[in-house]
Amino acid sequence: MELKIDHVTKKFKDLKAVSDASVKFIPGLWGLLGPNGAGKTTLMRMMVGNVKASRGNIYLDERSISQLGSDYLDKLGYLPQHFGYDKNQSVNDFLQYIAVLKGIDKATMNKRIGKLLEQFNLKDVKNKKVDKLSGGMKRRVGICQAMLNDPDILIIDEPTAGLDIEERRKFRKYLTQISKEKIVIISTHIVSDVEFIANYLVIMEKGKIIEVGKSNELIHSIDGTVFETIVKEEDMNTLEEKYNIINFRNEEEGLVKIRYIAEKPLEKSERVKPDLNDYYLSKVKVVK
Numbered sequence: 001m002e003l004k005i006d007h008v009t010k011k012f013k014d015l016k017a018v019s020d021a022s023v024k025f026i027p028g029l030w031g032l033l034g035p036n037g038a039g040k041t042t043l044m045r046m047m048v049g050n051v052k053a054s055r056g057n058i059y060l061d062e063r064s065i066s067q068l069g070s071d072y073l074d075k076l077g078y079l080p081q082h083f084g085y086d087k088n089q090s091v092n093d094f095l096q097y098i099a100v101l102k103g104i105d106k107a108t109m110n111k112r113i114g115k116l117l118e119q120f121n122l123k124d125v126k127n128k129k130v131d132k133l134s135g136g137m138k139r140r141v142g143i144c145q146a147m148l149n150d151p152d153i154l155i156i157d158e159p160t161a162g163l164d165i166e167e168r169r170k171f172r173k174y175l176t177q178i179s180k181e182k183i184v185i186i187s188t189h190i191v192s193d194v195e196f197i198a199n200y201l202v203i204m205e206k207g208k209i210i211e212v213g214k215s216n217e218l219i220h221s222i223d224g225t226v227f228e229t230i231v232k233e234e235d236m237n238t239l240e241e242k243y244n245i246i247n248f249r250n251e252e253e254g255l256v257k258i259r260y261i262a263e264k265p266l267e268k269s270e271r272v273k274p275d276l277n278d279y280y281l282s283k284v285k286v287v288k
């Protein structure tokens with residue numbers, strides 16, 4: 001299975017929200033990373049057919065998704081940043097309602113809902129109103145609705161917005177479980193959401209895709225350029241002009257430990273193993 005984004009552009013009046021984007025998505029977990037406004041949501045909305053590209057095309061196994069129409073939608077699950085539900089709907093009623101919209105027959109629907117409630121640990125709250133659930137539970141209900149048709153392609157926008165650290169951990173666990181043999185694409189601007197779980201990364205900035213590849217290979221590509229050292233606090237401004245400083249920690253009086261990216265290190269620096277945060281900040285322009 002291959003979902004190909006082929007030179008896709010989306011213009012809103014004079015603004016190019018997505019500009020000439022090309023990626024070939026294959027099964028695995030993909031992290032779509034980029035700062036706010038980079039064009040992630042717009043790209044995803046084109047991939048789920050909610051927004052029409054101004055230029056370019058999207059293909060599933062060489063067939064255009066607009067030609068495939070409902071055959072494509074049958075294979076697709078989508079969790080937008082905010083999903084709509086009726087305030088009075090219980091978890092079970094909501095999932096049944098979505099299943100009907102997706103054209104799933106009753107017997108299959110009941111089986112799937114039962115399985116998903118079990119998998120996402122929502123059995124005990126199935127009769128509770130969605131509106132009354134915690135943020136984390138709501139996101140899990142959101143993922144269940146996207147999974148009802150057992151999709152081959154799952155697209156999730158900002159899955160962990162507003163969730164606490166334990167809910168984020170659970171979410172990563174669920175995503176890893178379901179990403180086998182599926183194309184799962186998660187958009188986020190929070191590096192730690194995808195740091196460990198993503199097999200592949202797409203990095204966007206100002207509407208453009210600036211990097212695509214296997215996460216470990218991309219991170220590896222900056223080996224030998226990340227360093228840590230201790231500097232004087234008073235030198236920080238000058239250093240920031242010259243170096244891409246990724247992290248800071250106060251040490252004893254007047255000193256700061258920094259983690260930075262450079263071709264040639266400062267004196268007395270220790271070379272460290274790069275992580276996704278280093279990689280991301282080495283590619284996306286840092287606002288100082």
Ligand SMILES: Nc1ncnc2c1ncn2[C@@H]1O[C@H](COP(=O)(O)OP(=O)(O)OP(=O)(O)O)[C@@H](O)[C@H]1O
Pocket residue numbers: 012015016017034035036037038039040041042043189
């Ligand atoms: N319907 C629209 N009409 C006009 N401009 C839009 C529309 N949708 C998005 N944009 C603009 O396109 C750009 C990209 O927005 P988009 O929401 O795709 O980015 P994003 O990377 O998903 O950001 P965020 O993480 O903040 O959601 C932004 O400048 C946004 O204001």
